[in-house]
Amino acid sequence: MPSKATPQRALKGARILPQWVSTTALLLPAYGWLSLADFLPLLTMFLFSFMNKTPMGKAPIEFTLRHYRAFIDQPYLVKIAANTLLMGLWTTLTCAVLGFLAALALVRCTTGARRETLLILILLPFWTNGLVRVFSWTMVLRENGFLDNLWHWIAPTAGSIAILYSREAIVIGLVHGYLPYRIITCYIALVTIDDAIIGAAQSLGARWWVILTKILIPLAAPGLISGAVLTFVPVIGSFMEPRILGGKVGVTMGTVIEDQFTQAFNWPLGASLSFTLLAVTLAIFATFSGILRRGTGGTA
Amino acid sequence: MFWSGSAVRSKRNSKLPVNFIVPTEGAIVWVDGLAVATGAPNPEGAAAFINWMIDPKFYIEWATKVGAPASANSKALATLPADDLSAQVHKPEYMVSKNVMSAMPDERREAFNNLWQEVKAFYAE
Amino acid sequence: MxxxxxxxxxxxxxxxxxxxxxxxxxxxxxxxxxxxxxxxxxxxxxxxxxxTELLTSGFNSIVLAVITAIGTLAALALSRRTFRGRSLLQLLLLPPIAIPWLITGTAC
Incomplete structure (x- = not known):
């Protein structure tokens, strides 16, 4: 982290245009692209979600709210949604613990070139395609796969430890996908904490859990929270991991929505389920952020 | 539950212990079609492709080397060895119990899909 | 330790x-x-x-990856600057992540 003074001085010397111009210039490409490639299609889908059928062909279109009643008309969806939220919770929690500990180990137990190498190694799996990574887990977890073979080599008489096509397999695949991201967000949050604070606490006799719960976690909280949001939100909409690693048990909101689009050709229902899911996610975070703000005295 | 073509592949190419049967309760059957769109830029080429796809010479290669669905061309189907699974799909005793899938009204399709989703959700528990 | x-x-x-x-x-x-x-x-x-088909699609993927760099610019603005509507812009980033990407692709 460079010191704040240098860039600001440099900016002051070179400031000819007002700041809002540069802010707009920085934002415009990304939000322009998002409008075109995300907001516009999502708005179209929002419109579709009120239609009685997929708007293709010559059939007249009627507007209806019935797709938003899906959770009442098809009560089994509630169970699927609960399983999906549970899957998101497990993944986020596992990622949070492993990611925080790994980032802590990076900050406290490594230095210099070795730390840089480790950071690159952690990020490198991101360079492989997500679908490929999920698929490679099938070869590791399945019966007579890599882990199973390794296990039989250690314990030839024991039974199989294959866990492909289970909820655990889905969570493993999802954790694998999001862990590098979580390690980096936690690392950035932890590395900015001044060593002197921890030194001071130690010299005053603070035990390690006091340092952890009273200093490290509160100071790293913004990073931990944004990391959690960016894991939980895409995980509950995921359909690739449940489908490939879950097999028969891999029925989640993501796969139900995907089915509506790719198999049932019922875009309105798929769209309304997505927006319901989005509303639930936003509600969870609204509640969650309220609790956090109270808990940390308005700093988070 | 399997497609007959996949069953052939699993049994012959991968030597998996599977077989193809049609339950007495019946099975769903459907026909994949090849068509040329109106105003397509190259109708001759499309026709040539369709002829090639249903030609017995190509079909026997597709069915024996890869594993194909049962052809709708009886001449092509006749070239298969008698023990091939795809050759058995059109057995008369199977034909009586099959329901041919066809276009259905949107409401029924939606109900069908929702039921199928519920079945999958039930077995996911 | x-x-x-x-x-x-x-x-x-x-x-x-x-x-x-x-x-x-x-x-x-x-x-x-x-x-x-x-x-x-x-x-x-x-x-x-x-x-050749697979190699071409591989090249297309590389081009797409380079385009994503524009996100970095916006991240700079969102983290270093404070301006009116910043929270709204940040909030707008959620739906594209939360809604399964397949749907956005279908709508395009």
Missing amino acids: TRLGQVFLGMILIFLYTPIFVLMAMGFNESELYELPFKFSTRWYSALSTN
Whole structure:
């Protein structure tokens, strides 16, 4: 982290245009692209979600709210949604613990070139395609796969430890996908904490859990929270991991929505389920952020 | 539950212990079609492709080397060895119990899909 | 304590790399169904080198990856600057992540 003074001085010397111009210039490409490639299609889908059928062909279109009643008309969806939220919770929690500990180990137990190498190694799996990574887990977890073979080599008489096509397999695949991201967000949050604070606490006799719960976690909280949001939100909409690693048990909101689009050709229902899911996610975070703000005295 | 073509592949190419049967309760059957769109830029080429796809010479290669669905061309189907699974799909005793899938009204399709989703959700528990 | 942290990091790396190495190894496996035991072969790589369609799509992916750099610019503005509507712009980033990407793709 460079010191704040240098860039600001440099900016002051070179400031000819007002700041809002540069802010707009920085934002415009990304939000322009998002409008075109995300907001516009999502708005179209929002419109579709009120239609009685997929708007293709010559059939007249009627507007209806019935797709938003899906959770009442098809009560089994509630169970699927609960399983999906549970899957998101497990993944986020596992990622949070492993990611925080790994980032802590990076900050406290490594230095210099070795730390840089480790950071690159952690990020490198991101360079492989997500679908490929999920698929490679099938070869590791399945019966007579890599882990199973390794296990039989250690314990030839024991039974199989294959866990492909289970909820655990889905969570493993999802954790694998999001862990590098979580390690980096936690690392950035932890590395900015001044060593002197921890030194001071130690010299005053603070035990390690006091340092952890009273200093490290509160100071790293913004990073931990944004990391959690960016894991939980895409995980509950995921359909690739449940489908490939879950097999028969891999029925989640993501796969139900995907089915509506790719198999049932019922875009309105798929769209309304997505927006319901989005509303639930936003509600969870609204509640969650309220609790956090109270808990940390308005700093988070 | 399997497609007959996949069953052939699993049994012959991968030597998996599977077989193809049609339950007495019946099975769903459907026909994949090849068509040329109106105003397509190259109708001759499309026709040539369709002829090639249903030609017995190509079909026997597709069915024996890869594993194909049962052809709708009886001449092509006749070239298969008698023990091939795809050759058995059109057995008369199977034909009586099959329901041919066809276009259905949107409401029924939606109900069908929702039921199928519920079945999958039930077995996911 | 330092030793423990390093061992933990090693375990994390093993977790991250096991599937990737298994996949890389399977690229050299003779069987098309990833069957074990392993039999060395380069047939899949020679198949790839003659498949122009796959190579073209690979190049397209690289171009797309470069385009994503524009996100970095926006991130700079959102983190370093304060301006009216900043929270709204940040909030707008959620729906594209929360809604399964397949849907956005279908709507395009």
